Amino acid sequence: MASAARPVLSRLGSIRVVYVTAPSKEVALKIARYEWQGKLHEDSEVVLIMKTQDSLVEELHKVVIENHSYDVPAFVSLASDxxxxxxxxxxxxxxxxxxxxxxxxxxxxx
Incomplete structure (x- = not known):
C-alpha cells in the first residue's frame, strides 16, 4: 500500500494518454519499457478504467492511492466531450x- 501522505492531484493539463497499437506483445513490451529507481523495467500491468463524475475525481484519486500497491500509481482523469x-x-x-x-x-x- 502507498504512503499515508495526503493525495495531491495536479491540474496542470500537460499529461496526455496516448493510444498506440503494436503488431505483437513483444513489440509492445519493447516500446513500453520504462526507468524506475535507476533500473530499466519491462513489466506487464492491468489497465483499470473507472467511470465517475467530475465532482468525485478527487475522492476517487484518494481511494486509489489508499488501496494501490505502487508508490506512484498512474491516475489520469480524461474528460468526456x-x-x-x-x-x-x-x-x-x-x-x-x-x-x-x-x-x-x-x-x-x-
Missing amino acids: AESLPYAQWVLEQTGGNKSVAVGKDAESI
Whole structure:
C-alpha cells in the first residue's frame, strides 16, 4: 500500500494518454519499457478504467492511492466531450447522483 501522505492531484493539463497499437506483445513490451529507481523495467500491468463524475475525481484519486500497491500509481482523469444520455444517467445514479445536472426535457433536446 502507498504512503499515508495526503493525495495531491495536479491540474496542470500537460499529461496526455496516448493510444498506440503494436503488431505483437513483444513489440509492445519493447516500446513500453520504462526507468524506475535507476533500473530499466519491462513489466506487464492491468489497465483499470473507472467511470465517475467530475465532482468525485478527487475522492476517487484518494481511494486509489489508499488501496494501490505502487508508490506512484498512474491516475489520469480524461474528460468526456459527449456521452449518451442513458449512459450518463446510469453513471450519475451509480456514483450517487448529482443535483446540479439537469436531466429531462432540456437535456433531451440537446
